[in-house]
Amino acid sequence: MKVLKGIGISDGIAFGKLRAYRKDFFSIHSMRIFKEDSESEISKFKHAKELALKQLDVLYNHALKDVGEEHAMIFDVHKMMIEDIDYSNSIMNIIRDEKANAEYAIWLTSRNFEKKFESMESEYMQQRAADVRDISRRLINCMNNYVQTDVSSEKKEIIIGCDDLSPSELLELNRNYVKGFITILGSRNSHTSILAKSMNMPAIISLGDQLKPDFEGCNVIIDSFAGAVYVSPDRSTIRRLKRKKEMYDKQQELLSSFKGKDDVTLDGQKITLCANVSNILDIEAVRDCDASGIGLFRSEFIYMGKRSYPTEEEQFKIYKTAAEKMSPEHVTIRTLDVGADKQISYFDIPKEPNPSMGYRGIRVCLDRPNIFKTQLRAILRASAFGNIRILIPMISLLDEIIRSKNIIEECKKELKEEGLKYDEDIQIGIMIETPAAVMISDVLAKEVDFFSIGTNDLVQYSLAVDRQNDKINFMFNPQHMAILRMIKLVCENAHKEGISVGICGEIASDDKMTEIFLSLGVDELSMSSPFVLGIRRKVRGVNVSAIKDEILSKL
């Protein structure tokens, strides 16, 4: 038995035979062969190109039905890239001039184009390097009639092994038989990892050279909790992981039994459990875990990974989809929170000595009202299609709320004049994440419809502990008495004005904190989807009246 360690993606344990997905693209460069017959290599390439275009047609239509146009589009773009004349010419020239085999010519051409895109400034263009690699692989696979086609016809449970898997390849897999995948490369936040999570497919990525070609055909077990791959596992390992899988499945089942139940304590106190999302894909998971709405839609992810500002229309479509999918539950859209640890190149925000206390969040939006208005118009228009709330980040002054509300009113007026529909009574709330906002929460509460406490930043600012600094990471403590007292104060001030308070930092998913939050009278907790049912189970077992006095006396 061999144990490989990597990064686990999406919870689960999977068993199967390891199958190589395709010839390892990264080893092609060492496969250079001198061919006397250039023309036959060229016709091999042309044949592969035709086959690849046909495949992409089929995939486009398939994906269109399966995941919608937004994700299907990738196959259309790939077709255009394969048809690119410079790309084809480069491949044919290398075959002719260097007397190389077609695989090598494709590999070298791909490297050249990838390098060009990688060196570009805009993130959008940098990502195109991955597309070039994707089409080049497809061509090589077509040429070799390699396992890629085999994999989808496989009739037993398998685990895919490869150097890296692209989103398009992941979508192609036959999920009845493919139980998971393991890769040499990959990162936790890649599009592939996000997709794998939303497909509930366990994976171990970033294994490096631990993953060897001779593992092909071996029995493997992947355990994404431990980030481990067991190759040819021994009996006791199989037994242990089978038990672990059973326990996990049972726990999932138990948690599923909490679906459809109310978020209410033994003594009848209600709390709303919501989910945090960063994109439309996450919404499936929100529906799955039966959350009562979206407490935090991080809209900055719409702006990230792009070449320039997303248009009103583009944003409108995203917010509208979210509102429709979640209706009648609410979708709380946090307006653009750029800056600090979330820098976006086309915003051209100059380097700052102290970005977390710098030009970020609402400060950017009020300084660049056109960007803010584009987003607000999109949110307002989408509010006609469901239950949307606006959440403004990084508030530290009353004036910031007044100005934001004036801009929202301006947008409403414009939309009215243009005859476009929106929710007249849309709720406006603010993030409480600066100590200043906590201290004047009595004043702020008079101006807004709800509060949402962002514990991550509040802890950083209150305890003077930089979230990104490993040396003092141990001091980053959301359960610090100072933080709990702040939450208490915010709840009291909010409830005096009859508005609700939510918590949307990491701490919301910590079940050791649930009793404290219930005692303080927090109205809403918003967390990553996988935690919702666990917290619901916790809530339903608490008797608040029995513990409340003791907990409050300690604060």
Add this chain to the structure above:
Amino acid sequence: MVTLEHTIKNKLGIHARPAGFLAKFAKEHENCTIFCREANSSKEYDVKNVLSVMGAQFKCGDDVIFKIDSKEKISEDLIRKLRELLEKHF
């Protein structure tokens, strides 16, 4: 030779999809060659090549000159169609 000037209105600039449409258009009209370049640059790109047109990184607001080259007479119809394409996707 005919030239058209166009200011890019697409917020993403000439990204993958518009570049693809343009390449398709050029392939459908084989008797001519279409080049594009930024108004104040002399570097020209044959629009048949999606990857190099994308690589040129035309941004929203850039003025781009499109040049149609042909040995034959360039029809009004072709110019009109190209203009329509630019208006629609660029």
